[in-house]
Amino acid sequence: MKSASNFRIAMPEQPAIATNQRRNLILDAVRRLSKTRSWVTQRDLLADLRGQGFDVQKHHVLRDLRALIGIHPELECHTDEDPSGRPRKGVEYGYRWVARDATPETGLSIPEALSLVLVSRYLKQALPATLSGALGKLFERAEATLNLQQKNGVANWSDMVGVVVPAQPMLPPKINPEVIQVVHRALIAGEQFRGVYRNINGEEGERVLHPxxxxxxxxxxxxxxVCNGYEDPRIFALHRFSSVKREHLPATRPTGFSLAEYLERQGNFGSGEWILLKARVASKLGRILEETPLGPDQKLSESDCDGWRQLEVRVRDNWQLTLWLLGHCGQIYIVLPDRLREQICLRIESAQGG
Structure with a gap:
């Protein structure tokens, strides 16, 4: 029995996807390669597709090119044929994309498809609602590109790359689709909106927000x-909005505000202030910190006779730091600041029922 990776065997299982995807890939290759050479040969196309990990044969490329020429007038073919229709003196057929304004629906390379699949899996909820809807077909094509050669080692990248969050896994909360639509549109338009919001204590109230x-x-x-009546930006969980309504009024933005800087300071909650952490760490944790420092200015001493090392580093005072310290109980002893040491001790006592 022939290998399933051979297109003659695989194509009957999903003929439309395989044929159309391969032809899109050929169009994309002709368009790309036409920018660097006068004519693109079948041999060039075969090398390009195989270089992306697709198992195709020369007769597939030739057959698809013949079909594509009849569909796309922008695809030009150069033939130096003799009366019998064969290339004269062994000269190969040449192809090029001659359109300047029109862009064909193209295929995706393996790296492009993999990138889109990862975006779809891990960042899709953060995309603007209007954009994520428009990208739906592109995400499907990316999945199809990888599935097309599921037996091929290169195309199996979607099953070889994963993202692990260094925290206890939790299911995402449900967000009202209308909330997502209104918030995204308000952000894009630079408009304020009105929403009914429930805080962590269960208290509900209406607010006018400038996203x-x-x-x-x-x-x-x-x-x-920024919430009406306040000047400082605040963080609101989208799943706690029960209803929202666009105001169609321009939103105000604090002077000099930078989202990146704000999230670097407040993204993990807490005060976000810089503190100097001084601690003693066990040898195992010390080795981990050598490989993955807490900051660029981290200092670690040599181990003492008991295997403990002195740690000194500037870090943000936030929830993430507290969780990290609690997760390494028994491996770290906080020397300074006193307030942080007392806070961690109280949490440990509380967890033990003290």
């Missing part, structure tokens, strides 16, 4: 916005 940006912090999606 500044979105923050993805697994497993939730947050809105950074």
């Amino acid at each position: 500044l940006g979105l923050m993805v912090r697994e497993p939730s999606l947050y809105l950074v916005a």
Whole structure:
């Protein structure tokens, strides 16, 4: 029995996807290669497709080119034929894309398809609603590109790359689709909106918000916005909005506001202030910190006679730091700041029922 990776065997299982996808890939290759050479040969196309990990044969390329020429007038073919229709003196047929304004629906390379699949899996909820809908077909084509050669080692990248969040896995909360639509449109248009919001204590009230940006912090999606009556930006969980309504009024933006700077300081909650952490760490944790430092100015001493090392580093005072310290109980002893050491001790006592 022949290998399933052979197109003659695989194509009957999904003929439309395989044929159309391969022809899109050929069009894309002709268009790309036409920018660097006068004519693109069948041999060039075969090398390009195989270089992307697709198992195709020369007769597939020739057959598809013949079909594509009849469909796309922008695809030009150069033939130096003799009366019998064969290339004269062994000269290969040449192809090129001659359109300047029109762009064909093209195929995707393996790296492009893999990138889109990862975006779809891990960042899709952060995309603007209008954009994620428009990208739906592109995401499907990316999946089809990888599935087309599922027996091929290169195309199996979608099953070889994953993202692990260094925290306890939690299911994402449900967000009202209308909330997502209105918030995204308000962000894009630079408009304020009115919404009914329930805080962490269960208190509900109506607010007028001036959106500044979105923050993805697994497993939730947050809105950074200025609320009427306040000047400082705040963070709102999108799943806590029960209703929203566009105001069609321009939103105000704090002078000099930078979303990147704000999230670097407040993205993990807490005060976000810089503190100097001094601690003693066990040898195992010390080796981990040598490989993955807490900051660029981290200092680690040599181990003492008991295997402990002195740690000194500037870090942000936030929830993430607290969780990290609690996760390494028994491996770290906080020397300074006193307030942080007392806070961690109280949490440990509380967890033990003390």
